[in-house]
Amino acid sequence: MRDPRQRIEFRLNGAAVAVQTEPACRLADLLRDELDLTGTKIGCNAGDCGACTVLLDGEQVCACLVPAAQLVGRSVTTVEGLAGRGELVALQRAFHRHGAAQCGICTPGMLMAASDLLARETRPSEAMVLDALGGVLCRCTGYRKIVEAVLDVAGTDAAPIPDSGAAVGARIAKLDGIAKLTGAERYGADAAPADALWLRAVRSPHASATFTIGDLAPLRAKYPGLVKILTAADIPGANSFGIYPDIKDQPVLAAGFVRFRGEAVLALVGDAATIETLTDGEIPIAWQVREPVIGIEAALAPGAPALHEAHQDNILITGRVRSGDVEAALAGSAAVVGGDFTTGFVEHAYIEPEAGYARRVGDRIEIFACTQTPYMDRDEIARVLGLAPEVVRIIPSAVGGGFGGKLDLSLQPLIASAAWLLDQPVRCVYTRPESMASTTKRHPARIRARIGADAEGRLTALDFQADFNTGAYASWGPTVANRVPVHASGPYVVKAVRAEGRAIYTNETPAGAFRGFGVPQAVIATETLLDELAERLGIDALELRHRNAIRAGDRTASGQVIAASAGLAACLEALRSRWHHARAIAEDANRAGGVIRRGVGIAAMWYGIGNTSLSNPSTMRVGIDRQGRVTLYSGAVDIGQGSNTIMAQICADALGIPVGALALVTGDTDLTPDAGKTSASRQTFVSGAAAKAAGEDLRRQILARAGAGATARLVVGDGRLVVHDGGAVREIDLAALPASNESGDVLTGSGHFDPPTTPLDADGQGVPYASYAFAAQLAEIEIDTRLGTVKVLRVTAAHDVGRAINPIQVEGQIHGGVAQGIGLALMEEYLPGRTENLHDYLIPTIGDVPDIECLLIEDPEPLGPYGAKGIGEPALIPTAPAILNAIHHATGARIRRVPATPDRVRAALKAAGYD
Numbered sequence: 001m002r003d004p005r006q007r008i009e010f011r012l013n014g015a016a017v018a019v020q021t022e023p024a025c026r027l028a029d030l031l032r033d034e035l036d037l038t039g040t041k042i043g044c045n046a047g048d049c050g051a052c053t054v055l056l057d058g059e060q061v062c063a064c065l066v067p068a069a070q071l072v073g074r075s076v077t078t079v080e081g082l083a084g085r086g087e088l089v090a091l092q093r094a095f096h097r098h099g100a101a102q103c104g105i106c107t108p109g110m111l112m113a114a115s116d117l118l119a120r121e122t123r124p125s126e127a128m129v130l131d132a133l134g135g136v137l138c139r140c141t142g143y144r145k146i147v148e149a150v151l152d153v154a155g156t157d158a159a160p161i162p163d164s165g166a167a168v169g170a171r172i173a174k175l176d177g178i179a180k181l182t183g184a185e186r187y188g189a190d191a192a193p194a195d196a197l198w199l200r201a202v203r204s205p206h207a208s209a210t211f212t213i214g215d216l217a218p219l220r221a222k223y224p225g226l227v228k229i230l231t232a233a234d235i236p237g238a239n240s241f242g243i244y245p246d247i248k249d250q251p252v253l254a255a256g257f258v259r260f261r262g263e264a265v266l267a268l269v270g271d272a273a274t275i276e277t278l279t280d281g282e283i284p285i286a287w288q289v290r291e292p293v294i295g296i297e298a299a300l301a302p303g304a305p306a307l308h309e310a311h312q313d314n315i316l317i318t319g320r321v322r323s324g325d326v327e328a329a330l331a332g333s334a335a336v337v338g339g340d341f342t343t344g345f346v347e348h349a350y351i352e353p354e355a356g357y358a359r360r361v362g363d364r365i366e367i368f369a370c371t372q373t374p375y376m377d378r379d380e381i382a383r384v385l386g387l388a389p390e391v392v393r394i395i396p397s398a399v400g401g402g403f404g405g406k407l408d409l410s411l412q413p414l415i416a417s418a419a420w421l422l423d424q425p426v427r428c429v430y431t432r433p434e435s436m437a438s439t440t441k442r443h444p445a446r447i448r449a450r451i452g453a454d455a456e457g458r459l460t461a462l463d464f465q466a467d468f469n470t471g472a473y474a475s476w477g478p479t480v481a482n483r484v485p486v487h488a489s490g491p492y493v494v495k496a497v498r499a500e501g502r503a504i505y506t507n508e509t510p511a512g513a514f515r516g517f518g519v520p521q522a523v524i525a526t527e528t529l530l531d532e533l534a535e536r537l538g539i540d541a542l543e544l545r546h547r548n549a550i551r552a553g554d555r556t557a558s559g560q561v562i563a564a565s566a567g568l569a570a571c572l573e574a575l576r577s578r579w580h581h582a583r584a585i586a587e588d589a590n591r592a593g594g595v596i597r598r599g600v601g602i603a604a605m606w607y608g609i610g611n612t613s614l615s616n617p618s619t620m621r622v623g624i625d626r627q628g629r630v631t632l633y634s635g636a637v638d639i640g641q642g643s644n645t646i647m648a649q650i651c652a653d654a655l656g657i658p659v660g661a662l663a664l665v666t667g668d669t670d671l672t673p674d675a676g677k678t679s680a681s682r683q684t685f686v687s688g689a690a691a692k693a694a695g696e697d698l699r700r701q702i703l704a705r706a707g708a709g710a711t712a713r714l715v716v717g718d719g720r721l722v723v724h725d726g727g728a729v730r731e732i733d734l735a736a737l738p739a740s741n742e743s744g745d746v747l748t749g750s751g752h753f754d755p756p757t758t759p760l761d762a763d764g765q766g767v768p769y770a771s772y773a774f775a776a777q778l779a780e781i782e783i784d785t786r787l788g789t790v791k792v793l794r795v796t797a798a799h800d801v802g803r804a805i806n807p808i809q810v811e812g813q814i815h816g817g818v819a820q821g822i823g824l825a826l827m828e829e830y831l832p833g834r835t836e837n838l839h840d841y842l843i844p845t846i847g848d849v850p851d852i853e854c855l856l857i858e859d860p861e862p863l864g865p866y867g868a869k870g871i872g873e874p875a876l877i878p879t880a881p882a883i884l885n886a887i888h889h890a891t892g893a894r895i896r897r898v899p900a901t902p903d904r905v906r907a908a909l910k911a912a913g914y915d
């Protein structure tokens with residue numbers, strides 16, 4: 001047969017190259033697979049995300065859309081070609097100092113798009129930047145720091161890394177940030193052993209069906225490159241997994257029946273060409289399709305088929321909080337408002353689809369993949385393989401965004417099973433449609449609520465019922481059902497509360513963890529109703545919130561007394577003048593009439609940091625070796641939020657050395673202790689406290705050896721550890737000490753922290769969280785009443801973070817959270833079976849995210865490291881209801897279903913009397 005490949009010559013990063021490839025080969029694949037330039041990322045392979053952006057003859061193009069044939073005689077520049085002689089160029093340095101790269105998966109594309117612009121315009125305007133970068137999606141940063149970086153490309157370089165004791169609170173650029181700017185960072189799809197086989201899951205096209213797999217022998221005969229067809233019967237241990245120890249309800253591979261469209265039924269393992277060529281239609285699977293249970297209402301209808309034997313009513317779990325006599329309190333209220341609210345599935349849309357490889361190493365197995373929770377993965381994979389946890393090693397790749405979606409297993413049990421059985425490395429990279437079809441989403445919610453207040457606006461009662469569609473499997477459904485009732489009454493003192501949350505099984509895509517665990521949905525209902533209540537009572541909406549804000553010493557609906565660090569009132573005070581000013585400007589503008597109207601809305605939130613009423617520990621270790629190298633061993637996975645830098649800042653100050661002198665080993669379960677999951681906004685608070693304790697522990701040991709006092713100064717480096725204590729100088733002879741661990745450290749400090757909580761009783765009474773974050777946000781919007789389109793003009797976000805360990809990272813989290821809140825409010829809805837890629841799932845682009853002003857309130861948390869709490873999820877939670885309240889301010893229309901797409905906005909406007 002004629003070789004379809006051709007010789008193609010072009011210039012790549014300034015040098016001539018010649019490749020032998022098929023003319024239709026995508027440039028992105030050519031760069032990554034043939035030329036080993038993995039700095040160019042693939043997020044969609046469809047021209048939607050821009051992650052693959054490179055320069056072709058100096059102009060930005062999507063490398064996934066350019067066939068190799070078009071390269072002949074032309075010039076390609078990738079991110080690897082940006083930095084000259086190992087030095088970062090000015091644009092990369094600007095990204096670094098502004099914190100413009102969080103997870104970094106979009107960063108190469110952003111840099112290339114910006115390079116194209118800057119080659120034409122050395123001093124571009126913001127509008128030019130928005131235009132030039134408009135084709136590259138970022139899910140983490142909210143874009144603002146990227147825009148700042150491009151506009152400040154000629155700015156001065158970052159301040160030097162601070163000295164001992166000055167790291168906490170400093171605006172330090174990411175300590176691990178350079179690799180994200182050069183393309184050197186290794187994400188799940190960027191590395192695999194050369195002899196790795198490929199794995200592709202074959203997934204159900206039906207939401208509910210039984211099936212039988214026919215004779216596979218002809219397929220094996222037809223495709224010699226097909227090494228194994230993995231079915232449920234092949235799974236070495238338990239063919240099930242799940243988040244909770246007592247709920248392992250999701251099979252690795254379906255065994256005879258499927259519960260959602262996209263569920264894996266078998267996996268093909270073989271060489272890349274075979275796996276790609278073999279179509280699903282060739283696989284002998286006989287389906288008997290059943291009527292699926294779609295939506296909460298259908299699942300709860302009398303006689304609805306049960307998805308799981310143990311839950312005949314399809315109710316996975318019910319969580320509740322009850323305090324006081326709600327009916328009596330509502331009856332005695334001066335005003336009561338209520339309503340029904342609906343939210344849809346929301347896709348995480350991290351730009352990195354799931355990817356990784358597994359390899360067997362003797363009697364052990366190693367898995368390199370993107371994850372937010374290495375130790376939980378380790379234990380789950382051990383179950384699936386029927387092995388002891390200690391023989392499983394998880395090596396987290398860099399994570400190209402998670403937001404909760406990479407807390408659940410995805411490809412890990414498949415590649416691990418295949419690699420274990422075949423004793424050969426196996427890799428897998430999900431396509432974007434596969435990622436969307438098979439991985440968890442934000443729970444759709446159906447919420448009914450009533451809130452009452454007395455004539456002064458003091459909240460009297462809340463009656464709240466929320467049902468969450470957990471899809472086919474439990475995943476984090478119990479977490480959502482239990483967390484939401486605790487949070488339902490919001491950051492307010494409410495005397496009587498009846499709040500219930502249920503997780504409901506359906507034949508839809510499993511819903512799991514997504515930034516806020518159901519609280520963002522709940523807050524859409526309650527914060528909208530609070531606005532109505534304020535209006536009904538004739539009280540300013542900010543003032544009503546301020547009047548009811550939980551303060552230190554107040555008791556929550558769960559009966560917990562908040563001892564300290566309750567900064568909502570301070571957040572609202574910080575917003576007060578801006579609120580009145582912005583409202584007045586909007587009202588002035590609206591007096592002129594016309595179809596465009598302006599509005600300003602406010603919403604507040606609280607958020608319990610860490611697991612709800614469950615042990616939630618983290619352990620950190622820091623060691624110093626004979627060469628005087630100090631290393632922090634952190635199992636806290638950094639998914640872009642910056643925890644690697646945060647942990648180092650905290651540990652370095654506790655130990656008393658410059659943060660720049662601290663090396664990091666992260667994530668690997670063989671090398672780092674268990675720091676728990678990167679979820680529930682817990683790493684700064686929980687792992688940060690453990691990192692502080694570890695630093696203090698090592699310092700104690702060093703001072704004891706030196707016989708030095710508590711204020712002594714440590715100097716490390718050049719193979720020495722010197723202790724300066726007043727006038728005395730003592731050197732510890734590190735070379736004389738025996739190694740205390742396999743890493744070669746001779747002195748090791750360790751720290752452990754488990755936030756003090758108690759279980760909740762049947763009425764949800766107890767101490768569910770040791771600490772809470774508080775926030776309030778203002779959204780200023782403009783709405784076209786004719787079209788129903790809403791543009792967010794500005795968001796002001798006041799967040800009580802306890803202590804901002806690194807303000808750049810905190811601001812980055814707020815920006816990214818606000819951007820996701822805009823998506824939740826206005827545009828994002830995943831439709832199972834219909835949404836396939838990023839062209840039919842719209843997330844905010846650079847043009848959709850306005851100026852975001854961050855007001856950091858530091859009401860110190862006594863339990864937190866240097867007073868710090870968490871920010872990841874709180875950043876998103878108030879944004880959507882603030883926007884919905886702004887729409888009401890602008891037009892008088894109330895939106896009770898999100899996303900508020902133009903058709904829904906138009907319907908609400910019509911109901912409010914607009915034409």
Ligand code: FES
Pocket residue numbers: 041042043044045046047048049050051052053062063064065
């Ligand atoms: S990978 Fe090319 S645009 Fe998404």
Ligand code: FES
Pocket residue numbers: 100101102103104105106107137138139140141351400401640
């Ligand atoms: S930093 Fe842009 S997608 Fe993560």
